[in-house]
Amino acid sequence: xxxxxxxxxxxxxxxxxxxxxxxxxxxxxxxxxxxxxxxxxxxxxxxxxxxxxxxxxxxxxxxxxxxxxxxxxxxxxxxxxxxxxxxxxxxxxxxxxxxxxxxxxxxxxxxxxxxxxxxxxxxxx
Amino acid sequence: xxxxxxxxxxxxxxxxxxxxxxxxxxxxxxxxxxxxxxxxxxxxxxxxxxxxxxxxxxxxxxxxxxxxxxxxxxxxxxxxxxxxxxxxxxxxxxxxxxxxxxxxxxxxxxxxxxxxxxxxxxxxx
DNA sequence: CAACTGTATTATTAATAATAGTACAGTTAA
DNA sequence: TTAACTGTACTATTATTAATAATACAGTTG
Numbered sequence: 609x610x611x612x613x614x615x616x617x618x619x620x621x622x623x624x625x626x627x628x629x630x631x632x633x634x635x636x637x638x639x640x641x642x643x644x645x646x647x648x649x650x651x652x653x654x655x656x657x658x659x660x661x662x663x664x665x666x667x668x669x670x671x672x673x674x675x676x677x678x679x680x681x682x683x684x685x686x687x688x689x690x691x692x693x694x695x696x697x698x699x700x701x702x703x704x705x706x707x708x709x710x711x712x713x714x715x716x717x718x719x720x721x722x723x724x725x726x727x728x729x730x731x732x733x
Numbered sequence: 734x735x736x737x738x739x740x741x742x743x744x745x746x747x748x749x750x751x752x753x754x755x756x757x758x759x760x761x762x763x764x765x766x767x768x769x770x771x772x773x774x775x776x777x778x779x780x781x782x783x784x785x786x787x788x789x790x791x792x793x794x795x796x797x798x799x800x801x802x803x804x805x806x807x808x809x810x811x812x813x814x815x816x817x818x819x820x821x822x823x824x825x826x827x828x829x830x831x832x833x834x835x836x837x838x839x840x841x842x843x844x845x846x847x848x849x850x851x852x853x854x855x856x857x858x
Numbered sequence: 859c860a861a862c863t864g865t866a867t868t869a870t871t872a873a874t875a876a877t878a879g880t881a882c883a884g885t886t887a888a
Numbered sequence: 889t890t891a892a893c894t895g896t897a898c899t900a901t902t903a904t905t906a907a908t909a910a911t912a913c914a915g916t917t918g
Contacts, residue, residue: 633836698833780907781907
C-alpha cells in the first residue's frame with residue numbers, strides 16, 4: 609500500500625499521514641472505505657504499531673478518517689461542518705505558498721493550470 | 734525584527750527560515766539588503782548563535798540569501814538559473830496543496846482570488 | 859590594531875521520535 | 889461462548905534530532 613523512506617529526515621508517522629491524506633484527496637481511497645488495521649499495517653511496513661496509531665490519531669484529529677473501537681478505521685465523509693475549520697487553515701496555507709510562487713514568477717494562468725490539473729487527477733480517481 | 738514561539742513544536746531555526754523567507758518574498762527585505770549578523774540576531778532573540786547560523790545556512794542553500802565571510806549575509810537577487818530548480822519544487826508543492834484544496838471544495842475562482850491577494854501584498858511591500 | 863563579519867568544531871543537555879511490551883474493552887464469526 | 893480480530897491506552901527504553909555552550913580561525917573595515 610505504501611512505501612516509506614527510512615532514511616528521510618521526515619518522521620515516519622508524518623510520511624504516513626501525508627501518504628494517506630494524499631490517497632484520500634485524490635479519491636484513491638473512497639469515503640467509508642476501511643483502512644488496514646493498525647496491527648496489519650504495522651507488520652506490513654515493519655514499523656511499530658504505536659507509530660501507525662499516532663498517524664491514524666492525527667488523521668482523525670484533522671477529520672480525514674474516523675475510527676470505531678473494535679471495528680476499524682475508515683475514510684471520513686466530508687461534511688460542511690468539517691470543511692469549515694479546515695478551509696480556514698487551507699486558505700492560510702495557500703496564501704503563504706502563493707506569496708512564494710509570485711516571488712518565483714508564477715503567473716495567475718499557471719496557477720489556474722495547476723488547479724485544473726489537480727481537479728483532473730481527482731476525477732480520474 | 735522577529736517574534737519566536739518558544740513553546741511551538743516547530744524548531745526555532747525553521748521558524749527563522751520561514752519568517753525571513755516570508756519577508757523576502759513579500760518584498761519587506763529587498764535584494765542585496767544586509768541581514769542582521771549572526772551574533773546580533775542571536776543576542777536580540779536570546780537564541781544560540783549556532784541556531785541562527787543553521788537558519789542562514791539553510792536559506793543560502795535554498796538560494797534566498799548569500800553570505801560573504803567577513804562582510805555579512807545579504808538578500809539574494811533572483812536569477813533565472815536560480816528560479817529553475819526552485820520552480821520545479823514549487824510546482825510540486827503547489828500541486829500537492831491544490832489537490833487538498835480541490836478536496837475541500839475550493840473553486841478555481843477562489844484560487845485566483847488568493848493569487849491576486851498574494852500579488853497585492855507583494856506590491857504593497 | 860580593534861571590532862566587526864561568517865564559518866567550523868567539539869561537547870553537553872533537552873526534546874522528540876520510535877520501539878517494545880503489555881493490557882483492556884468492543885466486534886464478529888465460527 | 890470462545891477465538892481472533894479491532895482500536896486504544898499506558899509505561900519504559902533507546903535513538904535521533906534540536907539547541908546550547910564555549911572556542912577558534914580567517915576575512916573585512918574603519
